[in-house]
Amino acid sequence: MKFMCWEGYDSPDIIKPFEEANDVSISIDLITDSPGGFAKLAAGxxxxxDVVATDSPWVQRMGPADIGEFLDDAEFADVYESFYPQFRAPFAPLDFDGKTTGLPTRWGWVGPTVNTKYDKLENWSSYAPCFDPAYKDKICVLDWGDWPIMPMALYAGIDPYKELDDAELNEIRLVLRALFKNTRAIVGDLSVAQKGLMDGSFRTLIGGGTYCTSALRKDGQKEIMSIVPEPKDGLNQGIIWMEAGGVVKDPVDDAKAKALLRDLTSPEVAVKLAWTEATCNLVPSQEAEALFTDEQKDVLQMDYMWEAWDKSHFHNVAPNIDQMLEIWSQELAAAR
Structure with missing residues (x-):
């Protein structure tokens, strides 16, 4: 069996027990770029x-692209029953024309990441400090594709997940221009961003959220937190990201491919998937919650997760993403 996935899913603690229990050998192809992984599959x-675990918008597209199998919700009814109600079928983020394309596996939110030793969380109830001269060059913007663009669009009062007209795209240009005017810290390397956050050089990271926070909190730095700003102009300001597992079209062994999906979403494996060396993330399994220690729950900010959920949009591939990325590149080049 061959498995395309993000780091964490390849953990021996997850893979080896499944191999032994199902008399199968799994070959792993690690990806670091979800669109690239999808493009590879689509190219043949x-x-x-046999199985893929990647960002959910790309799993959602596998069925309609005729490179993935649709799942029967009834067959996975027991899995859905183990999930939090928010993730149970019918689940829109993994639905295409009433058919299910995959199962959710990990999730988190995108919002300001703050070191509370140097700043107050309440200062980040909006993205306004990104444009405040008092924060000049103390805002670290992660150069991570669309992730920093979407929050800025939402702050400007624009829903980036719908079709945008020229005026709305220009508003995004202007808000990015203002952002770059107030900070020169545009960083692609997460370790550099985290170091600046820890030593106070940066008051916040923009475009990352829980994915940037968990490893630091796991190391005992509980002063690092990711939150979601309050809604503005009728728009939620946070973004929920999610990974999902899907069965690739015509797997060698359909039953074992589905068994791997079932295994990844089981409470016992979900806890392992949530707590890896590289990063720590929330999982959809409600039954898994009882298996986490209090320390793990604290690291994952589980007491805050539904507040973040309620204040957020669900991430998807935006219709105008190519234009927004081009605007980002143009404005960043002009700022430098």
Missing amino acids: AWRDF
């Missing part, structure tokens, strides 16, 4: 894979 590599 789907014939070489």
